[in-house]
Amino acid sequence: MSICLKHSRKSQDVSGTVAVVGATGAVGGIVLDEIVKQKLPYGKLKLLASERSAGTIIEVAGQPITVELLEPEAFKGVDLVIASTPDEVAAEFVPWAVERGAVVVDESAFYRMNPDVPLVIPEVNAQAASEHKGxxxxxxxxxxxxxxxLHPLRNAAGLRQIIVSTYQAVSGAGLAANTETIENTHKVLKGQTGQVSVFQHDIAMNLIPQIGSHKEAGFTSEEVKMVRETHKIFGDDTIAINATCVRVPVLVGHSESIYCETEQPLELDEIKRLFSEADGVTLIDDLDNQEYPMPRPCADKPDVFVGRVRKDLHHECGISFWCVSDNLRKGAATNAVQIGKLLSESVAANLSLPNN
Ligand SMILES: NC(=O)c1ccc[n+]([C@@H]2O[C@H](COP(=O)([O-])OP(=O)(O)OC[C@H]3O[C@@H](n4cnc5c(N)ncnc54)[C@H](OP(=O)(O)O)[C@@H]3O)[C@@H](O)[C@H]2O)c1
Known part of the structure; x- marks a missing residue:
């Protein structure tokens, strides 16, 4: 098995060593599962984390692998890194890996808005990956x-405006957030007070209309990310986007109520056809039979699920729909491993990445 990924020697075939950084985290565990499920080619798999977890043994595809300490020399001979660590950790270690010739697919927010770093969703802008500098x-x-x-609607009819309200699962804040939610739910049900350390308030039997810190003009950092990242991926900062991000006591699976305005009107049948034919999208939309996407049934699945599709009653270009996806899968690990696969396949085929 061989892959060819070193950004400094793109034309050279190498035996592929893939390193998963943050392998012990909420996203990292799913990255390992997705590497197996998506059959990402590798010759050797290295698992890296902090000194808290170094020495832990994790089984991947039936093989026990010992977690190693994240340090500069850990990247010697590594071709591809798939990383899911906090921003400040990524800020420090990613240059160690790039300097040693690896390509890093990073899940943290630290590099996303860097103009030298492509921000990639393979179904939407796979071509951007070929611009990477490591x-x-x-x-x-x-x-x-x-x-x-939104990608299939934008392709068919342009996109002027997005208004989105999110209902985000606690696992979006990492493994410690799941533990806090479960423990506090047990306490609240017994009439006791929960401990709060991950979230701003107790999330048990509650909703918190704040994800991230106050960023600007009353918007949180999560809301600003939704605006800026969408502009970067679509390559269009004229789209008017307003987001309200809310944490809900769901363990896995983010839900979103999305209203958008296209540039050209679309008929309801056409909108549903576009959703049902789009890469990575599954349409579940039968209100009479109570069928629509919900986080628990959509958990552990790689797709983005869409339902409750409606035309605006007052604006011919307005569309409302409901959207659910596993935040740890397509929201993180599935997407990162897809990028890794795209790189290994495209580099093997002389870097001709597909157009979307
Ligand atoms: N959760 C999501 O839905 C989601 C979605 C998209 C993006 N992300 C991003 O993905 C990243 C990871 O999120 P997560 O939810 O998986 O968090 P998590 O469950 O807290 O896991 C964090 C991982 O990073 C490792 N780590 C932390 N500090 C480290 C250090 N100093 N040196 C080496 N390794 C260190 C941890 O290893 P130890 O076991 O050694 O502590 C653990 O493996 C974050 O940047 C997050 O914003 C998350």
Missing amino acids: IIASPNCSTTQMVVA
């Missing part, structure tokens, strides 16, 4: 599912 960023989970769903 780093490719995977978008924020709430951005990814919205952009995948």
Whole structure:
């Protein structure tokens, strides 16, 4: 098995070593599963994390692999890195990997808006990956599912405006957030007070209309990410986007209520046809039979699910729909491994990445 990924020697075939950084985290665990499911080619797999987890043994495709410490020399001989660590960790270690010739697919927010770093969703802008200089960023989970769903509408009729309200699962804030939610739910059900450390408030039996910190003009950092990342991926900062991001006590699966205005009107049948034919989108839309996407049934699946599709009653270009996706899969690990696969396949085929 061989892959050819080194950005400094793109034409040279090498035996592929893939490193998964943050392998012990909420996203990292799913990255390992997606590497197996998507059959990402590798000769050797390295798992890296902090000193807290170094030495832990994780089984991947039936093989036990010992987690190693994240340090500069860990990237010697590594071709592809798939990384899911906090921003400040990515800021420090990604240059170590790039300097040693690896290509890094990074899930953190740290490099996403860097003009030298492509921000890639393979179904939408695979071509952008060929511009990489050693780093490719995977978008924020709430951005990814919205952009995948809107892509076929934008291709067919242009896109002027997006108004989105999110209902985001706690696992979007990492493994510690799941633990806090489960423990606090048990406590609240017993009439006790929960401990709050990950979230701003107790999320048990509650909603928190704040994800991230106050960024600007009353918007949170998560809301600003949805605006800026969508502009970058679509290559169009004229789209008017307003987001309200809300944390809900769901373990896995982000939901979004999306209203958009296209440039040209689309008929309802056409909108549903576009959704049902789009790459990575599954339409579930039968209100009479109570069929629509919901986070629990959509968990562990790689697709973006769309339903409750309606035309605006007052504006011929307005469309409302409901959108659900597993934040740890398409919102993170599935997308990153797809990028890794795209690189290995495209480099093997002389870097001719597909046009979307
Ligand atoms: N969760 C989502 O839905 C989602 C979606 C899209 C993007 N992301 C992004 O993906 C990244 C990871 O998120 P997550 O939810 O997987 O978080 P998480 O569950 O907290 O996992 C963090 C991972 O990073 C490792 N790590 C932390 N500090 C480290 C250090 N100093 N050196 C080496 N490794 C370190 C941890 O290893 P230890 O076990 O050693 O602590 C763990 O493997 C974040 O940037 C997040 O914004 C998350």
